[in-house]
Amino acid sequence: MFDRLLSVKFEQLATPRLVIDSQLVRRNLEALQQYAQQHNLLVRPHAKTHKSLRVAQEQLNVGSRGLSVAKVGEAEVLSQECDDLLIAYPAIDASRCDRIAQLAKKINLRVTVDSQEGVDALANAAKLHGTTIGILVDQDVGFHRTGISSADGVVELAKFVVNKPGAIRLDGIFFYPGHITAPPDQQQDALQRIDVQLQRTLKRCQETGIEINVVSGGSTPTAFQSHLITCQTEIRPGTYVFNDMNTVRGGFCSIDQCAAVVIATVVSTAVAGKVVVDAGTKALSSDRNWIIPDSGFGHVIEYPEAKIVRLSEEHGEIDISNSPSRPRLGERVAIIPNHICLCINLHDTVSWLDGAGKSERIPVDCRGMIH
Known part of the structure; x- marks a missing residue:
């Protein structure tokens, strides 16, 4: 159900990158x-x-x-x-x-x-x-x-x-x-x-x-x-x-109605039972899920049993101890944020995936407008 969104991972995009399926x-x-x-x-x-x-x-x-x-x-x-x-x-x-x-x-x-x-x-x-x-x-x-x-x-x-x-x-x-x-x-x-x-x-x-x-x-x-x-x-x-993990876990939509993901790259596998991606609070926000607060800081689509347990500014730490498989170093994963409104405001641009599967970079025109 996320084939179109996940296909963007194979492009030469810098990560973390917010991708939206039009x-x-x-x-x-x-x-x-x-x-x-x-x-x-x-x-x-x-x-x-x-x-x-x-x-x-x-x-x-x-x-x-x-x-x-x-x-x-x-x-x-x-x-x-x-x-x-x-x-x-x-x-x-x-x-x-x-x-x-x-x-x-x-x-x-x-x-x-x-x-x-x-x-x-x-x-x-x-x-x-x-x-x-x-x-x-x-x-x-x-x-x-x-x-x-x-x-x-x-x-x-x-x-x-x-x-x-x-x-x-x-x-x-x-x-x-x-x-x-x-x-x-x-x-x-x-x-x-x-x-x-x-x-x-x-x-x-x-x-x-x-x-x-x-x-x-x-x-x-x-x-x-x-x-x-x-x-x-x-x-x-x-x-x-767009929907997000708040609306999914609240029962207000299904997961295949989530139109926005953050593509992140696995940058470290050195710690046992854990991988680290390059999406932290500056890409995902620090909001916990307000329906299930201990569910982690988003949902990793390819590894649903994994749990994003801790975020710092540039690091996302993912516990994979309950996952039957683990991401490899350099692999790209797609994360559905907990709260998409805050996540959008963290990005200058998003990758807009059109009907033909082509990605266009568009601005977040009102980013940071707090006045």
């Missing part, structure tokens, strides 16, 4: 788009996973409504391909709000807020630049990171936005079900509880005369159960585009 990417995108169409949902993928103009173009070509981003820098770059962006992150400081207001001159731009201070900051910047910024009020539905927990609190902030003269526009409600990490067939009750919360908020908005056009939610673990939150209009999964 056919698997396309398959993942089309599967979600078909599901969304069946349930009358729009797809607004979170580009923090891929940070790539090429992949953004693929998502839009398949039918995505627009894109979500975390930081303004990502929005500025991806606006080259997409004219409908959601910044799913609080904007408070003047510098960030100023850049948002300037970008809103060129594209349809929405921002999530959970405070009156955030609304004021965006409104002041938009007024200064003569632009309009769409607002989604962030409701906390259980992840407890950002957002207003009560329906009344959401309505109060929505009224605050509506009563601001010009510059900003209330478009709807934002939520993130990040606390739901149970297997898909065990998510129904939790998702239906979120639906009840949101329906209560929407009813209160209606009673207050507040119009809500967008209810934006979703995550990769809940992506294909999104219809259970009946009031949402769009979903924002990110990891689904």
Whole structure:
């Protein structure tokens, strides 16, 4: 199932090298788009996973409504391909709000807020630049990171936005079900509880005369159960585009839906029961698997019984004591990372494997954009 990806190992590529199979990417995108169409949902993928103009173009070509981003820098770059962006992150400081207001001159731009201070900051910047910024009020539905927990609190902030003269526009409600990490067939009750919360908020908005056009939610673990939150209009999964060992071990995808691997070279076999590859934290990240933390720092495709037990900056130490065979010195192996979002951000470029099996080096356009 990984024949195309593994064939790249035989090219003269420097390692460690992140390789992405465009056919698997396309398959993942089309599967979600078909599901969304069946349930009358729009797809607004979170580009923090891929940070790539090429992949953004693929998502839009398949039918995505627009894109979500975390930081303004990502929005500025991806606006080259997409004219409908959601910044799913609080904007408070003047510098960030100023850049948002300037970008809103060129594209349809929405921002999530959970405070009156955030609304004021965006409104002041938009007024200064003569632009309009769409607002989604962030409701906390259980992840407890950002957002207003009560329906009344959401309505109060929505009224605050509506009563601001010009510059900003209330478009709807934002939520993130990040606390739901149970297997898909065990998510129904939790998702239906979120639906009840949101329906209560929407009813209160209606009673207050507040119009809500967008209810934006979703995550990769809940992506294909999104219809259970009946009031949402769009979903924002990110990891689904590539998948990783987190989504595999969580039961949210099969291993043959993983479209990205890190090709690494065995650089040492000197220590008994172990081999060392040239992919460490600077290639794979130091994230443990959040479903099975002791499963190692990724999955070696050719040696599934092996375990990546320790990473330093440039070294990946693989315990092969339970493996019936061992890699030879100089051999290349393919590793599925635990957390692909962090892994992507560690690489300047990736090798993009096209439909004909040819590899093209493409940039990670938004790499390192933390502002």
